[in-house]
Amino acid sequence: MKEFKEIRKDILVTQNLSIGYKQGKKDRLCLLSDINLTIKRGEMVCLLGPNGAGKSTLMRTIAGIQTPLSGSTLVEGIPICDRNFKEIAQLLSIVLTERIDVGNLTVYHIVSLGRHPYTSWMGRLSEDDKEKIKWALEQVGLLHYADNFINQLSDGERQRVMIAKALAQDTPLIMLDEPTAHLDLPNRVDIMRLLHRLARETNKAILLSTHELDLALQAADIIWLMARSEPIKIGAPEDLVLNGSIEETFRNKSFNFDRKTGNFIMNYQKKQSIQVLGNDVMGFWTQRALSREGYQVTCEKVGDCSVKLIEDSMEWEVIQNGSTTSCVSIQELLAHLRKNSSLD
Template sequence: MKQSILHINELSIGYKRKNGHLHVCDHLNAEIGSGELICLLGENGSGKSTLIRTLSGFQLAISGEGTILGKNLFSIKEKEMALLTAVVLTDRIDVPNATVEELVSLGRSPFTNLMGRLSKNDKKVVAESIEKCGIKHKANEQLSNLSDGEKQKVFIAKALAQDTPLIILDEPTAFLDLPARVEIIQLLREIAMTSSKSILMSTHDLDLAIQMADKLWLLPKGGPLITGTPEDLLLQNAFEKLFVERGVEFDNKTGLFKVKHKHDRELAVKGHGFEYVLLRRAFARRGIKLTQANDQKDIWLEIPQKGNAHFNLHKEGKMVASETTVEKIVEHTLTYLN
């Protein structure tokens, strides 16, 4: 049984106004266990950043309960909070001319004396955090000389050096290319597994979250949270419900979104497999929906079979075109359909 690190019950979040409160989300219920990687997903404007700031102690909840290791999340003093939660926000700290080691050392601030001097143990924790994040060879480099992916590793190392049971990150993969996004989430996955630290991160990388997270928090506009393992949420068709009106379709089998193309014509195709998938995609961009050629049609396509590498186009019982590439067979087909 995993230890409960963070627990929220009937939480309402938002902003205080002169005439009351602006509610962003209500009836939020969730829990994070020790060593879990949790990914928070939702549309822009759904309240992900507001929830992250609330759980990080940067703004008060409107109502509801929240605890971290059994302590009231909304009455903990700042110094004690720094011993329980490390936070990496999208707006990063700017320390001119700081080296990697110097910035990661800031993570030990809750433990240093009034002079801010690092003890032998502090230095050891800093060095271990840098190594775990794969940036040991950059320890003496200035932050300004690093790539965006390397900089994000530095801020994760700083959070790791803070040695808290919970790490919260607001979109740590934003503005990174795909290889860097994969690397960052793999790093967080490794930290959760090997350091028994709980990690909550907001992200738009649904496909990576489904593959890497222990649990997902799906936040529709207004709430409530939908929580569970990626596999259970796929079984519940939760992702399609979340993005149902966004002009896309969610494929539960692949864990990917598909664009909803508008179709005004159909084309019969005989065959199946990977070639069929590619043809369906190519014709969909042109407003043509593929159907299986169960009955004889005036015009239909034949997908390559074993020993035959050609796409064959048939019209009125005769083969009128034969090509080895999707591009060419699409061009030929369009001339007969137009």
């Protein structure tokens, strides 16, 4: 029981925090007030919200880069606002969005910079420092790249280097600003999986801001959901989906959030209904294609055109005006419907 309590210990706490900007000596622009947030040890928290909601301001304020209008931020019970740079660097580490452009430095050298808050003014690494660097490189799977120059690595590998640097810094809280911004889909998935694993295995608290809603819904333990001038909604990803918070926050005329799939679906102008007989995976992708084409898909009989899915043979039968046409791909199905459609 003692171990469980230690694992669930609050690492980050904000108390009645107000964020915004001071304008002159007396005026101020308050974006959000009375913010009370916590992150526990071993938790991965994703900060989500539309542009302009104040995510970057909140991240900077928590990190001590920007002064709060009021309230406080504590990491392991220690207030951030009255600490010097070295003390803050031993409480939290930050991975920024910007790409790394230091081609003359090796992976090992960059990760070793994470030990700077603990070294003397000469920057000499102790044996303990070297062990921490080696451990950090092992955690991100880059130990065999330690002597490589950073410009020899892919974007995904470079981001892993910066995560290793944060690990080597050995802080209870790691903060990341859009860590997947410059990455392709496989690397975005890998980085989110890596961060989730590190939170569990290193027992650190990880906070990241991201626009990767679909990945955050799968990887985050807790989501902080921000919207302009509204209190932050907090909860497990599934709870925020089920109670409609995700849908409400990202509401837009151009798309809808589908609670069943956790995806955003574009809104197309529907000009005609069409019956589709069949479901499962083949039916899902058929419906997506037909929606893009301008059809309102239904399982009820409407009009003079129906599409029947023959799942065993991956065929589509178009039944129209008493005749049946077989198609062997969705591309062929759409071409046939365009040729014989009454859509404008």
